[in-house]
Amino acid sequence: VENVRLLNRFSSRKAALGTLYLTATHVIFVENGSETRKETWVLHSQISSIEKQATTATGCPLLIRCKNFQIIQLVIPQERDCHDVYISLIRLTRPVKYEELYCFSFNPKLDKEEREQGWKLVNLKEEYNRMGIPNNYWQISDVNRDYGVCDSYPTEVYVPKSATAHIIVGSSKFRSRRRFPALSYYCKDNNASICRSSQPLSGFSARCLEDEQMLQAIRKANPGSDFIYVVDTRPKLNAMANRAAGKGYENEDNYSNIKFQFIGIENIHVMRNSLQKMLEVCELKSPSMSDFLWGLENSGWLKHIKAIMDAGIFIAKAVAEEGVSVLVHCSDGWDRTAQVCSVASLLLDPYYRTMKGFMVLIEKDWVSFGHKFNHRYGNLDGDPKEISPVIDQFIECVWQLMEQFPCAFEFNERFLIHIQHHIYSCQFGNFLCNSQKERRELKIQERTYSLWAHLWKNRADYLNPLYRSDHSQTQGTLRPQMAPCNFLYKFWSGMYNRFEKGLHPRQSVTDYLMAVKEETQQLEEELEVLGERLANLQKSQLTDNKVESKQQDRSKQLGLSTSNNSLANTPQDYSNDLKSFPSRSPSQGDEEDSALILTQDNLKSSDPDLSANSDQESGVEDLSCRSPSGGGCLPSEDSGKDSDEAVFLA
Amino acid sequence: MLRSSQPLTGPNRKRCREDEVLLGTVLDEGERGFIIDTRSAQAAKQARMTGGGTEPKSSYPQWRRLHRPLERGRPLQESFIKLVEACNDTSANMDRWLSRLESCRWLSHVKAALSTACLAAQCMDREEASVLVHGAEGTDTTLLVTALAQVILDPSCRTLVGFQGLLEREWIEAGHPFHLRCARSAYSHARLKQEAPLFLLFLDCVWQLSRQFPFSLEFSERLLLTLFDNAYASAYGTFLCNNEKERCLCKVKENTHSLWAWLNQPGEKTKYLNPLYSHNTLVIWPSVEPQSIQLWQGLFFRWIRSSQYVDEAWAEIQRLVEG
Numbered sequence: 001v002e003n004v005r006l007l008n009r010f011s012s013r014k015a016a017l018g019t020l021y022l023t024a025t026h027v028i029f030v031e032n033g034s035e036t037r038k039e040t041w042v043l044h045s046q047i048s049s050i051e052k053q054a055t056t057a058t059g060c061p062l063l064i065r066c067k068n069f070q071i072i073q074l075v076i077p078q079e080r081d082c083h084d085v086y087i088s089l090i091r092l093t094r095p096v097k098y099e100e101l102y103c104f105s106f107n108p109k110l111d112k113e114e115r116e117q118g119w120k121l122v123n124l125k126e127e128y129n130r131m132g133i134p135n136n137y138w139q140i141s142d143v144n145r146d147y148g149v150c151d152s153y154p155t156e157v158y159v160p161k162s163a164t165a166h167i168i169v170g171s172s173k174f175r176s177r178r179r180f181p182a183l184s185y186y187c188k189d190n191n192a193s194i195c196r197s198s199q200p201l202s203g204f205s206a207r208c209l210e211d212e213q214m215l216q217a218i219r220k221a222n223p224g225s226d227f228i229y230v231v232d233t234r235p236k237l238n239a240m241a242n243r244a245a246g247k248g249y250e251n252e253d254n255y256s257n258i259k260f261q262f263i264g265i266e267n268i269h270v271m272r273n274s275l276q277k278m279l280e281v282c283e284l285k286s287p288s289m290s291d292f293l294w295g296l297e298n299s300g301w302l303k304h305i306k307a308i309m310d311a312g313i314f315i316a317k318a319v320a321e322e323g324v325s326v327l328v329h330c331s332d333g334w335d336r337t338a339q340v341c342s343v344a345s346l347l348l349d350p351y352y353r354t355m356k357g358f359m360v361l362i363e364k365d366w367v368s369f370g371h372k373f374n375h376r377y378g379n380l381d382g383d384p385k386e387i388s389p390v391i392d393q394f395i396e397c398v399w400q401l402m403e404q405f406p407c408a409f410e411f412n413e414r415f416l417i418h419i420q421h422h423i424y425s426c427q428f429g430n431f432l433c434n435s436q437k438e439r440r441e442l443k444i445q446e447r448t449y450s451l452w453a454h455l456w457k458n459r460a461d462y463l464n465p466l467y468r469s470d471h472s473q474t475q476g477t478l479r480p481q482m483a484p485c486n487f488l489y490k491f492w493s494g495m496y497n498r499f500e501k502g503l504h505p506r507q508s509v510t511d512y513l514m515a516v517k518e519e520t521q522q523l524e525e526e527l528e529v530l531g532e533r534l535a536n537l538q539k540s541q542l543t544d545n546k547v548e549s550k551q552q553d554r555s556k557q558l559g560l561s562t563s564n565n566s567l568a569n570t571p572q573d574y575s576n577d578l579k580s581f582p583s584r585s586p587s588q589g590d591e592e593d594s595a596l597i598l599t600q601d602n603l604k605s606s607d608p609d610l611s612a613n614s615d616q617e618s619g620v621e622d623l624s625c626r627s628p629s630g631g632g633c634l635p636s637e638d639s640g641k642d643s644d645e646a647v648f649l650a
Numbered sequence: 651m652l653r654s655s656q657p658l659t660g661p662n663r664k665r666c667r668e669d670e671v672l673l674g675t676v677l678d679e680g681e682r683g684f685i686i687d688t689r690s691a692q693a694a695k696q697a698r699m700t701g702g703g704t705e706p707k708s709s710y711p712q713w714r715r716l717h718r719p720l721e722r723g724r725p726l727q728e729s730f731i732k733l734v735e736a737c738n739d740t741s742a743n744m745d746r747w748l749s750r751l752e753s754c755r756w757l758s759h760v761k762a763a764l765s766t767a768c769l770a771a772q773c774m775d776r777e778e779a780s781v782l783v784h785g786a787e788g789t790d791t792t793l794l795v796t797a798l799a800q801v802i803l804d805p806s807c808r809t810l811v812g813f814q815g816l817l818e819r820e821w822i823e824a825g826h827p828f829h830l831r832c833a834r835s836a837y838s839h840a841r842l843k844q845e846a847p848l849f850l851l852f853l854d855c856v857w858q859l860s861r862q863f864p865f866s867l868e869f870s871e872r873l874l875l876t877l878f879d880n881a882y883a884s885a886y887g888t889f890l891c892n893n894e895k896e897r898c899l900c901k902v903k904e905n906t907h908s909l910w911a912w913l914n915q916p917g918e919k920t921k922y923l924n925p926l927y928s929h930n931t932l933v934i935w936p937s938v939e940p941q942s943i944q945l946w947q948g949l950f951f952r953w954i955r956s957s958q959y960v961d962e963a964w965a966e967i968q969r970l971v972e973g
Contacts (some may be wrong), residue, residue, distance in 0.1 A: 282941075291757040292940030297748035408961035466966045473962060481955060487737065487747065488955075493941040505939050509867045509926060513970055520973045571776065571935040574768040 001081045004029065005059070005415040006040065007073040009500070020074065022088055027064070029074070042072060043102055045379070045426040047093040052086050054078055062086060067377070067424035069279070070499045095421035098433070101379060103425040103448040118453025119445045122356075122363045128158055130351070134358055135162055137221040143168050150178040152334065152370030152435045158183035159614065160217035167217065170210020175203050176247055177306035179333045181214050184341045184365060187348065190323040191222045194315060196341050196369065198333035199239070203246040207254055215255050215327065222325045227257040229318050229326045233311055233336040235264040242331065250288070258327075263311040265336045266304060268376075268388035274300045275389045282496050286573065294333055302489045308336070309397050312343025313482060320477045322347055334371050339394045341365050346398065347478045354410040354469075358398075359452045362419070363430075366391060372434040377424050379432055396421050399492055404480055406468045407473040412492055412510050415455070416463035420495065422451050465513035651774060651781045652676065652851075652891050653796050653824070655788030656687075657704030670709055677778050683713045684773045688785035688792060690719035695849075702786060707812075713782070718766040720791040723846050729755045730847045734836035737950045757943055762926070763791075763855050765938045767798030775803060775933050783886065790848045793826050798855050805931050809868045810922060814910050821849065827892035830883040849881050858947050859936055866930045870950050873913075873922040878949065880909055925964070925971045 001020045008014035016038070018031040027047070029040040039513040046066040053061040060082035076082040082576050087545050095101060110118070125140075133142055138158055142163045145155050150422040159168060172180040179198035186193045200211060206345060212586045227348045232239050232249045239262065241247045252260050264272075281287070281295030296302065318324045326344075329337035342352075351357040365371075373379065375386035376647050395416050400589050402416075423431045429448025433439045455462065467474065481488065677683050685705060687694055694704045694717065705713060721729065733754040736747075740869060751757065772779045779968035781799075785791040797820035808814040822828075853874045860867045860874075887906025891897045904920050912918060936942065948957065 066869070287940055289755075289761050289940050289943065290752055293748045293752035293757070297745075297752075303745060350968050405959050407959070407966055465970060466963050468966070471962070471966070473959060485955070487751075487945060487947065487951065490944065491941055497941055503942050505862045505864060507863060509967075511862050512865070512926065513967065516970055516973065520970070571768065571772050572937050572939070574765045574772060574938060 001076060003077050005075040006359070007075060009073060015075070020076070020085065022085065022092065024100075025105060027072075027089070029072075042066060042070070043425050043427065044089075044092045044095075044550075045102060046070070046421075046424055047089065048378075050086060050089050052082065055082075058119075064089075065279075067351075068421045068498065069282075069496050094383060095379070098380065101432070103426050105431045106427050106449065108449060108454070114453075114518070115449055116146070116445075118450040121452045121456060122359050124154075124360070124364055124368055125156065126460065127360050128183075131186045133158055133186055135182075135188075138183060138186060138192060138196060141165070141168065147437045150180065151437050152177060152372075153179060154368040154370075154436045155598055158186075160221035162220055163214055163217040165313070167210045167213045168274065168352035170208065172270060174206075174208035174211040175199070175534065176201060177332050177334075179370075180211075180216060181327055182369075184328075184369075185265065185345045185348065186321075187319050187557075190319075191224055192319040192323050192386075193218065193222060193325045193329045194319060194341055194344055195325065196333055196337045196365075197327060197329045198337075199242060199247045199329055199331050200250055201246055202243070202248045202251065204243055204248075206246075207276050212255050215250075215258060218325055218327060219257055222323070225322070225324045227259055227324065229315075229324055230255070230258045230260045230342075231263055231311070231328045232261070233263045233265045233317060233328065233330045233340050236516055238267065238331075247331070261314075263307070263314065263340070264410045265307045265311060265330075265340070265413040267331075268335055268390065269385065270300075271304060271390065271393065272388045274304055275392070277301075278496065292321060296491060303490070305393060305396055305400060306489055308339050308343060308393055309400065309480065310482065311336075311340040312347055313480060316341060316347035319344070334369065335376075335390045338365050338369060339390065339397070342394055343397050347402070347480070350408075350474050353408055353414065353474065353478075355456075356464060358415075359455070360409060363452075365527060366394075367430065368436055370435040373423070373431040374434045374438075377431070379426055391423060392420060396495065399495070400489055401463070401478065401480065402464075403490060405473050405478055405489055407462075407468065407471045407589075408478060408621045409464055410474075411462045411467075412464045412511070417495060417498060418455065418462070419451075427451075428454065449623070459564055460514070463514060465517050467508060629641065651770065651783065651796055651799060653788060653792050654782065654784045655792070656689075656702040656784055656786050657705050658701055659698055659706065660701045661698050663698075663706060665706075665709055666715075673705075673710060673713065673782065673841060676782075677712050681712065681779070683780040683782065683784045684770075684777075685710075685713050685715040685718050685784070686770055686795065687715060688720045688766065688783070689717065691717045693719065697786060716769070718769060718792065719757075720762055720766060720785070721796070722785070722848065724843070724849070726759065726846045726848065727841075729759060729838045730850065732756075733950065734858045740954075750787075751945065754798055757940075757945065759851060760854050760858060760937050761940070761943050763794055763798065763851055764858060764936055764943070767795050767802060767855070768938065769871075770795055770799040771802045771933065771935075774799075780845060787827050789824070790831075790846065793820050793824050793857065794848055794852050794855075796820055796824075797852060801856060801859060802935070803868075803933050805929065808930075810873070810919065810936075811914070813867075813869055813873075814913070818910075822854075822888065823894055825893040826889045827895075827924060828881060828889045829892045832889070835882055850878055853878055854946050854949070857948070858943055859934060860924070861944065862936045862942060863930070863934045864924075864927050865928050866934050867924055868927045869922050870924045873954070875949060876913070876922070884909065886912065 004020040005015045005017055008016075008649070012076070016029075016031045018029055018033075021028040021030065025044060027044065031038040031040075041332075042064065046068055047064055049065045050238065051063040053063060058078045059075040060079050062074045062076060062082055062085065076085060087099075098104070117490075128140070137160060139161050141157050141159045141163075142155070143149055144153050144157055147153070147155065149169055168180055172178040175181075178200040181195045181197040184196045185196045200208070202208075215228065215230070219225070222228070230250050234242075242248050250258060250260055252258055277299035278301045279295065281292060281299065282310070284291055284295070287295070305447045314327065315326050318326050328337050328340055342361055345361055345365070346352045347360075349357075352361045367373075371391070372386070375382055376388055376390055378387055398409075399413060401418055402413065422428055428451035429439070429444040430451045432444055432448075435443065439445075493503055516646045564566065657666070658664065673683075687704060689697070694702075697703055705715060707715070733751070733756045736750040738752060739750075759881035770781050770783060773779050781800075783792050783795045797816055800807045800816055800820070801813075802811075807816045826846070826849065828849070830842075831846050831848060833842050833845045834840050836847075856867075857874055858869060860871065880886065883908070884890075886896075886909035887902040890902050890906065891900060897903070911920060948960075
């Protein structure tokens with residue numbers, strides 16, 4: 001469709017005129033323009049909702065909201081075209097078969113072996129080995145080898161040595177969705193462990209010998225403690241209500257040597273609504289400080305984040321400080337349980353704070369343990385009541401921790417944001433379907449590519465320059481302050497206002513420091529080489545001019561020019577906020593103010609336009625003539641690292 | 651950019667030839683200027699009853715008046731006290747924290763101050779127009795705006811030495827009554843009538859700028875904290891008294907040492923430098939959206955929670971940059 005306008009949400013005057021394309025996998029807007037030809041690409045998988053708004057004199061507005069919090073506002077001149085686009089998008093964003101998803105057509109031009117190697121990058125067996133398993137207390141069990149015991153669990157589960165197949169099977173029959181207690185994390189220093197399961201089908205009085213034996217087995221696998229904690233991450237009321245439906249929680253009287261604990265994290269529906277409310281706050285036009293803070297509090301979002309974090313802290317403390325094993329569950333053991341186990345693991349083990357370790361963590365507690373990616377993030381068209389930002393909350397917990405402990409993580413914020421992006425993008429096969437079983441049936445590893453390999457290849461973009469493996473913050477357990485600490489939880493504008501460049505610091509400290517680090521390293525290497533050559537000069541008269549000039553060029557490229565144009569920025573809208581002070585007299589001020597709308601129109605043209613958000617991807621064969629870098633920003637202003645283009649380059 | 655106090659128009663709409671001529675000399679034929687009045691239009695109008703007022707359009711035809719009300723005086727001090735109370739309240743749970751923060755209004759004041767300063771800067775930089783800033787007395791919100799605007803506009807004000815010069819000019823010499831304003835701070839029950847944390851509000855705004863432009867200020871947060879401390883209680887005479895006249899009478903320069911002299915010593919100075927600084931000749935335009943304005947934890951939680959991890963991060967940054 002031609003003559004479509006792409007509006008800038010913060011300044012309606014900066015609308016771009018161009019052509020809108022719909023392909024099998026993307027929505028693409030190409031700006032008319034002499035040199036730039038800026039393109040905005042959006043994957044259908046990313047689209048969360050499409051809203052057709054009332055037709056105005058200028059055309060028919062179409063609002064596209066994305067799962068990665070990007071908002072695209074288009075204005076289509078003809079109502080009929082708008083309607084066609086709307087209907088098409090509705091269909092395109094509600095795929096019925098997995099094969100419709102982008103990952104099955106995405107082609108990063110790797111051969112079969114490279115694809116296979118990519119999938120092998122993260123290996124859970126190696127991970128459990130790293131933890132020290134198998135050992136005297138824990139072993140790998142193949143009782144679920146054909147998914148015969150639990151179809152949402154992996155084929156390889158880790159259980160206490162004293163848990164026989166009989167006990168496991170018996171216990172699984174007493175657990176919701178047959179998700180029996182299995183090992184998530186083992187601390188070899190003190191033998192304490194974190195196990196996870198779903199709720200027991202205890203109702204008001206039902207018992208199961210094998211399930212009780214299972215918990216005993218977990219306790220016995222830790223000779224250092226004579227009891228285990230059983231942590232139910234639900235609010236007490238909800239857990240009690242479940243009893244009426246024949247489910248519930250463990251009775252301390254029936255299970256010997258357990259200490260039971262409710263933690264009180266709300267369910268997926270509450271979280272879905274919470275995010276919705278928070279996004280509504282983000283969409284407010286020129287909110288006052290009051291609007292924003294009230295809205296944020298009203299959404300309850302940060303309160304939920306803190307609840308998840310507190311649960312993780314409790315479990316980490318139990319393991320690290322008390323040396324007591326913990327069994328965690330919620331209702332089905334695939335949402336809150338996953339969040340809480342992975343937060344706890346992150347706090348306990350510095351390995352998970354490395355880039356590789358983090359990928360392993362997600363693979364372990366989310367992918368292998370059957371978190372329902374399809375249902376939660378809407379790969380395919382499904383029940384809207386199943387949608388919930390569960391993994392988003394976990395990712396935010398990690399960000400909150402990064403803010404509190406800036407030196408503790410090997411990776412940076414961008415890493416988290418890109419992972420979140422790709423959970424929804426379906427560009428890679430890692431987060432498809434609801435279980436390992438489904439993924440194997442679809443032969444995901446043979447037909448799609450692994451995100452981990454892609455991120456690993458680009459890992460230089462994801463490093464935290466402040467990380468040093470020998471730093472005190474990176475050793476041992478992280479101990480976030482529990483109280484007072486409410487103020488420590490900040491609104492993550494890097495995620496929820498990701499595409500509103502005007503909001504963020506214009507200068508990326510991370511990128512700058514990474515460049516400094518690189519340059520320092522280069523200079524040190526150069527120094528070494530020069531030192532050697534000096535020694536060699538004693539022996540021979542040869543001067544290797546070629547090598548010299550090549551090295552000089554490289555350090556020039558890295559040269560940290562201070563007058564870089566990424567520092568330039570334009571004024572924001574300062575004339576709007578008049579709501580905070582009620583005493584405005586209508587007679588006097590109004591005319592003057594409206595006459596003084598200091599917006600882009602009045603500005604000098606010398607400022608480069610840095611507020612563009614281009615969401616560009618390559619690798620789609622039918623439009624392969626578009627080169628990734630050409631379609632983005634002007635070469636002089638694009639530092640590459642600061643834009644989101646890096647995500648999509650295959 | 652000019653600053654003054656309010657014109658004494660009074661209820662009878664008095665005129666003053668000299669004042670009109672003075673302002674007239676600033677503008678060329680056909681040029682226009684902006685007057686930024688830091689009181690609401692209502693408050694400015696009411697000021698006439700007590701002898702003050704605003705510049706009538708008819709007498710100052712080339713000047714366009716804009717009202718940008720900024721909080722000052724008693725309400726600002728209350729805002730500060732409430733915020734400090736909220737921060738110190740260890741019993742507050744997550745549910746109520748944000749609404750408590752909101753009810754203090756402190757961040758709203760930060761947003762308003764930054765917006766107004768940016769507006770003044772915009773007038774000058776984009777409209778290429780002269781600006782006159784005043785409130786009522788010209789000693790509080792006026793100085794907040796003019797000083798902030800200069801940090802935004804002028805790269806030399808962002809250097810360590812330049813910033814000190816800015817403080818000298820726009821706060822100390824300009825007659826901000828430090829002795830009255832920075833008396834007992836937030837814990838005192840005395841509730842002095844003249845006390846108000848304008849200078850702290852200024853420092854908070856500068857901190858916001860440093861967060862949004864981490865490479866653009868030569869000085870670090872530590873300098874801002876030190877200035878805050880010294881405004882209230884100091885071993886140096888820099889922030890003593892209320893104006894130059896009083897300092898003269900008290901012979902401050904003869905009897906005390908200057909804070910700047912101490913800060914600028916080579917050994918001391920390094921503690922106040924920002925390791926990321928790189929001279930930026932451009933104007934820095936901050937975002938004043940609520941998401942961009944954060945609570946200055948380094949100040950408000952200074953004694954409540956350890957800044958160990960953040961300090962370690964800065965130490966690491968220092969190490970990397972020194973390289």
